Amino acid sequence: MRILLVVLSVLFLASCKTTAVMDQTKYVTIEIPETLYESCPDIKTPPNWETLTNQQVINYIDHLYRVASACKISVNAIKAYEQEAKARIENGI
Numbered sequence: 001m002r003i004l005l006v007v008l009s010v011l012f013l014a015s016c017k018t019t020a021v022m023d024q025t026k027y028v029t030i031e032i033p034e035t036l037y038e039s040c041p042d043i044k045t046p047p048n049w050e051t052l053t054n055q056q057v058i059n060y061i062d063h064l065y066r067v068a069s070a071c072k073i074s075v076n077a078i079k080a081y082e083q084e085a086k087a088r089i090e091n092g093i
Helices: 002-017 054-091
Strands: none
Touching: none
């Protein structure tokens, strides 16, 4: 514990003697609205595989395709929101 205090004291005193200009980088957090995440529909429970018919397989694959398409739209909306926010930050808006 004493070693840590000594090291911190030395670093503090050393930093007081320097005249270098500190880099003042500004960090901004982009918060994505929760509504963009909620647009992915839930996946239905698959039918019982033991009694599965061809039509049930077709219907389930169609359901999965529709869910994936809706989620892709949601992900693209999130990406667009992020890009718009980054552009606003870079332009100082």
